[in-house]
Amino acid sequence: MTDAWSxxxxxxxxxxxxxRDDAVPEIGPxxxxxxxxxxxxxxxNVTYALMGDAMHYWDFxxxxxxxxxxxxxxFGEVVASQADGVTAGxxxxxxxxxxxxxxxxxxxxxxxxxxxxxxxxxxxxxxxNSYTVTTHDPAYDAEREDLLIxxxxxxxxxxxxxxxxxxxxxYGASVLAMSSASSKTAYGAAFLLQGQGPEMVGLTSPGNVxxxxxxxxxxxxxxxxxxDELDDTKPTAYLDVAGSADLRDRLRARLGDNLxxxxxxxxxxxxxGGGGGLAASGTTFFFAPNQMxxxxxxxxxxxxDQRFADAxxxxxxxxxxxxxxxxxxxxxxxxxxxxxxxxxxxxxxxxHVISF
Ligand SMILES: NC(=O)c1ccc[n+]([C@@H]2O[C@H](COP(=O)([O-])OP(=O)(O)OC[C@H]3O[C@@H](n4cnc5c(N)ncnc54)[C@H](OP(=O)(O)O)[C@@H]3O)[C@@H](O)[C@H]2O)c1
Numbered sequence: 001m002t003d004a005w006s007x008x009x010x011x012x013x014x015x016x017x018x019x020r021d022d023a024v025p026e027i028g029p030x031x032x033x034x035x036x037x038x039x040x041x042x043x044x045n046v047t048y049a050l051m052g053d054a055m056h057y058w059d060f061x062x063x064x065x066x067x068x069x070x071x072x073x074x075f076g077e078v079v080a081s082q083a084d085g086v087t088a089g090x091x092x093x094x095x096x097x098x099x100x101x102x103x104x105x106x107x108x109x110x111x112x113x114x115x116x117x118x119x120x121x122x123x124x125x126x127x128x129n130s131y132t133v134t135t136h137d138p139a140y141d142a143e144r145e146d147l148l149i150x151x152x153x154x155x156x157x158x159x160x161x162x163x164x165x166x167x168x169x170x171y172g173a174s175v176l177a178m179s180s181a182s183s184k185t186a187y188g189a190a191f192l193l194q195g196q197g198p199e200m201v202g203l204t205s206p207g208n209v210x211x212x213x214x215x216x217x218x219x220x221x222x223x224x225x226x227x228d229e230l231d232d233t234k235p236t237a238y239l240d241v242a243g244s245a246d247l248r249d250r251l252r253a254r255l256g257d258n259l260x261x262x263x264x265x266x267x268x269x270x271x272x273g274g275g276g277g278l279a280a281s282g283t284t285f286f287f288a289p290n291q292m293x294x295x296x297x298x299x300x301x302x303x304x305d306q307r308f309a310d311a312x313x314x315x316x317x318x319x320x321x322x323x324x325x326x327x328x329x330x331x332x333x334x335x336x337x338x339x340x341x342x343x344x345x346x347x348x349x350x351x352h353v354i355s356f
Contacts, residue, residue, distance in 0.1 A: 006099035008067040032081040039074030040149040061097035069097035085109035094131035112136040138309035150351040158188030160291040171261040173237035180241035180268040182208040182348035190217040243267030323351040
């Protein structure tokens with residue numbers, strides 16, 4: 001490979017990949033070139049690709065017709081800059097393409113972050129456009145970069161989901177049942193919600209029950225094929241991270257009127273259209289940037305950043321024992337990890353981190 005590369009995936013067949021040699025992108029006035037240094041891949045990235053058209057995730061990093069660059073979270077470094085206030089050598093956390101480089105047009109620059117104000121990103125949700133400078137990030141810890149790579153956007157979602165539930169008195173539920181309970185987003189939320197009032201029940205695949213129980217952040221873990229173990233007399237809110245229509249239907253049948261809330265958070269089970277059956281009445285979407293916007297208004301950004309950082313620092317000692325970080329290097333490794341995570345064969349204990 002040359003110094004610059006990209007890993008493109010077919011939008012209509014996410015297992016079809018193309019590793020391309022690219023030229024290092026030039027920058028002009030007002031722009032900066034970032035080099036992608038270290039990123040993670042989880043089911044969340046597969047969801048970005050799966051929902052790439054519907055939710056415009058393909059629009060962040062445009063490439064050739066019919067192909068997409070999968071958005072990935074991690075660290076990058078400013079390697080050249082013609083933008084005011086952004087200097088070469090700055091290390092940032094943010095949203096990167098599956099490629100060696102990203103050219104940004106920094107806007108709203110301050111010492112803590114800048115956003116990519118490029119025109120094609122202007123209409124996309126702002127949290128994805130923000131690059132956080134590590135030296136002014138209350139959640140940053142150089143010793144724990146891998147955990148931030150894997151968990152930051154997921155735990156932010158966990159935090160915002162827990163906050164939204166608390167903010168709404170858990171919608172009157174005395175039980176919170178969460179699917180794909182073995183996923184990082186789900187168990188982060190369970191960590192925050194356990195002991196707050198409602199019973200925390202994790203729903204997972206039979207093969208992931210033991211792992212999910214071992215975390216200790218669920219009061220009870222129920223396999224997808226044992227929904228009869230759920231108490232149908234208690235008002236229950238369903239936090240749906242799996243996005244499976246079949247599971248949702250079976251839960252509705254089991255709980256009847258005691259299913260008081262049905263919120264889609266994710267689509268780990270990869271049903272096209274984003275968790276089939278969503279048109280059915282009573283289902284709502286949870287989108288972390290919406291609750292983030294509300295809390296930025298209520299508390300201000302600085303307080304939100306600090307509260308998130310405090311929650312993160314409480315979470316880290318636990319999560320360190322829940323995940324085995326598996327390091328990889330280079331674009332070929334990225335391709336292999338992408339295909340593995342896409343296939344759903346990764347153990348929930350594994351956290352893939354790739355350096356370039
Ligand atoms: N709404 C939002 O704002 C928001 C924000 C962040 C993330 N999310 C979503 O939350 C979900 C979880 O993401 P994550 O990165 O935390 O996941 P992760 O840790 O990589 O989750 C792994 C788990 O997902 C399930 N899974 C993964 N691939 C599968 C497949 N091919 N078939 C069946 N099950 C599969 C399995 O759980 P089980 O066996 O327990 O089902 C597996 O143990 C994603 O859909 C993500 O997009 C939503």
